[in-house]
Structure formats: C-alpha cells, structure tokens
Amino acid sequence: MSEATVQLPPPAAKAFDVRKVRADFPILAQWIRERPVAFLDSAASAQKPRAVLDAERECYEEYYANVHRGVHHLSVRSTQAMEAARETAREFLGAPRVEEVIFVRGTTEGVNLVAATWGRTHVGEGDEVLITELEHHSNIVPWQMLCEDKGAVLRVAPIDDRGVVDMSAFADLVTERTKIVAVAHISNSLGTLNPVREMADLAHAVGAVVFVDGAQAAPHTPLDVEALGCDFYTFSGHKAFGPSGVGILWGKTALLEAMPPYQTGGEMILTVRFDKTEFNVIPHKFEAGTPSIAGAIGLGAALRYLMDLDRAGWAAHEAELLAETTRRLEARNDIRIIGTAPQKSALVSFVMDGVHAHDVGTILDEEGVAVRTGHHCAQPVMEHFGVAASVRASFALYNDMSDVDALMRGLDKVTEVFG
C-alpha cells in the first residue's frame, strides 16, 4: 500500500456522543422506583464521572499524605498531584497565573472570602456594592453583611419579566460610589446568562472591581476569565462534576496580594513569632489548614474531563435539550415557565396551575425523575415572579431525550392525580 492511499478519517474520538458520556457516569445506570433515573437536578449538584472517582481512589490508595509539609515520598507525590490540579483549574479558567488559583470549599466560601478580605479593606461608609436581582442567596448575604458592618449600601439591579437584567438600570446604578459589582455568570433559578463583559466594562470605568459567581457556568462550558474581564471568579467543584467540599476562587494577582488573609492557621504562614506573623505568598495565604487534598485532585480530574470534550457538540446537545423541553412544556396549557431569557443555560424553572411545586416533585419522583422544588435559594427571584416555589429541571451533559420524555410522563401523572 502506498503512503498516498492511507487516508485516516478525521479524529472522531472527540465528537460529542451522549451515550459515551452517560457511560462515564456510573450512578446513571441505576433504577429508582422501577424506572431508570432521570437526573434533572444537576444545577443543585452534579453526578461524577468515573475519572473523578478513579482520581480520588488512586490518591487514597496510592500516594495520600498531607501536602506542602512532608519531606517524604508520599507527601511529595500528594503535593505534586494537588498542584497539578491547580494548574488544570488555571487552564480551565483561562487564567494567566497558577498562583491566582485558590482552593476553597465552594462558591459560598469564595464569595465570603472576598467579602471578608477585599470587601473589609476596600468598602467603607457610604460606598456601594452592586448585585443583581437574580442572585443566589450566597451572592447576596455576604455583601449584605459587609454593607451592614461598614455602613455601605447594597444596590440591586432589577430584572425584567424574562429574567434578564435591565442593563440600562444596571448602568445607572454603577457610579463613583460603586466599589464592587458582584454578579452571577448564570442564574441558578432562571438560567439567564448575564452579559458579564458588558457589566465588567461599566464597573471598571468607575474603578470598581468585578466579582463573578460562576457556580452555574462552570458545569456548562470551559471559561475564559480574561475575556470575561472580571477580577474575581469562583465556582464549586461539586456542580462541575467534581467532589463536594472543594471549589475554586480565582483573583488577579495584584488584588490577592493586597488582601488580608481570610482564615489563619497552618499552611498560610511563613513565620510565626509571638509578636508577629508573616503570611505566606498567594495562593497559600488563603489556604489555611489542611485542604481537601483528594477533593482538589478529583476536581482537577473533573475539569480535565470537561476540557477533553468536544465543546461545540456539548453546547449544541444542551441547547437541544433546552429547546425540546421548553417546546413540550409550552405545548401543555397548565405550565408557566419562569425565566425566558434569550441567552439561557439548560435549565427550566416552571410552575403548574393549581399544583404546588412540592407535590409535582413528589409525583415526578415516582417516575424516577429528580428535580429541585422550592425557592432555589433565590427568594428575591421567586418574589419577582410572584411564586413561593417552582419546579426546576436542570440538564447536564449526560442528560438525553429519554430524560425529557420521563419528565413529560411525570407531568401527565401529576395531572392524573390532581385532575
């Protein structure tokens, strides 16, 4: 055979194939109440691919020890693996420097860390913190407490009836008094994708810094913090198919270096004397105590898994699930969808006429369909739409049309019970 006839097909391994993806998630093989599980609650917490489970098990079985302190073999290997995970997170975020990547417990801790350190030293009496109406409680309360402590004012940019932030109102709220703008990249209750770049440009024009809650964005796409134009970005491992109890806070070097530490203790110090303690350099300054070592390593494996996917195919798959679910819900005459932003991630929040979300959830469970019901830790959003609770079906890369079918079958059953 001559060389000219050897025509290899284009690499097909990377093309997004939901069947292959599903096979990577062992938990999805199980049945609940005699039905295959239709897991539509990934926005609350996502399932884990085998790559994550293997990474954690390998850590504990083969090289576990405390990090950054032992001279022995196992400690060196653990430290290398954890630092490799940090580098993977840097790559996932598109961040320029690995020292800017801090391991935290999750998004909640990321927000609290910045509010308690940067906020405490930069926000004073009469200053303003700007958030939006669609924020999760964890991106409201830490700022609210900071403002109360400092005599500062919490401003809230309103959303319209689609769940889209009113950008002209937002622009008006960004003033010389604004010190920090804290926004969700994607809303957990509505799915709205915020125009972070536009918000960041407005904030930077008045010298404010920009904090982004990426809890709902990280599970849907690799990120690019430089293109987003933010100063801080945080997300949780467990929503991004990694372990619970670990997450990432990224911040720009100059900001992080000027910030006081958050918690104090081991790891985050250089020298301790009874008259003076010298703090470690970033990122260690913000990582007091023994971290979630295997968790960080598992998170690295999750992010690597996501980066190895065919991004375009993955995005198209989720868009298709969202479109089909929306179409079929709209075709019913007893459903009101909450959150209809044109730029939206793959989740649908809805209420059903005459049936409380909790009852819908219980009956859907009968069909093996797992959804979140309630206020989704976003009570101001629920209030905006005049509902006490909604049903949220959230999709992830491993969902397919059989899950949509199961949701619709479940809703028919709700109608059967409530008539």
Place this chain on the structure above:
Amino acid sequence: MSLSEELRQLYQEVILDHYKRPRNFGKLDPADRRAQGYNPLCGDQLEVTLRLDGDRVDEVCFEGAGCAISTASASLMTEAVKGKTQAEAEALFQDVQQLVTGAEPPTGEMGKLEVLAGVRDYPVRIKCAILAWHALRSALEEGDQVTTE
C-alpha cells in the same frame, strides 16, 4: 397510567378535596391567639388564628399558601380542633405527630385525620403535614412564629 400504592395513599380523595376547597380558610379578626408557621424548605407559610371560649377552641382559621399536604392538613386541623379544650388539642397534636411519623400508633381515634398517615412513606413531606399543627400549638401557647426546620 398506573399510580403506586404509596402515591395513592398520599394523595387520597380527602387530601385533594381539602387542598382544592380548604375549610375555615381566612383570618379571624379579632382573634384571641395567632401564630405563623413557616417551612423554609418549600416556602410554605401559613397563619393560624383562633378564638377561645374559656378553655375551648371556639373558632379557628388558617390562611396561607402551601402544597396539597400542608394545606389539606391545615384544613383538616381546623375541623378537628374546633370545640376541643386546650389539653385535648395538645393531645391531638401528639397523636397527629405519631401518626405522620409512624413512630408509635396514636392513642386516640384519628377519624378523618387518618388520611395524613400517607406521608409516612415520604420522609421529606412529614414537615408539610405537621406545619399547621405546630402553628396551632404555638398559638395555644401564645407563641408567634414557628418553623419546621
């Protein structure tokens, strides 16, 4: 379409009827006692108001928004405690709690309240069923807000 036995037990006719047409729905004004019940898990919120005639519950109403289980339970509660003494209402509270948790059989006759037993198979829904009863108890103890968290 087939419903499981557990689901049928949870959403019995009586429950659905009291959910769709709650009895004694509204607010007594003036009232001798009032208390709020709040379940942060699902956002269910209700208020129980009552008038006493000596030691007896003369009139009792509830108002609020909730799921079928919490609404029906509140509605059934208003029917069940009307005319009861405070001690009898307290005993009924204990019985309902035992009924819905399935911990021990209730000591008294439960009558129509027996339908609440369906929540036993749904641990997260027990709080829904007991919310109004906690509010009642709190009102009788001259409390204010109660939560089931």
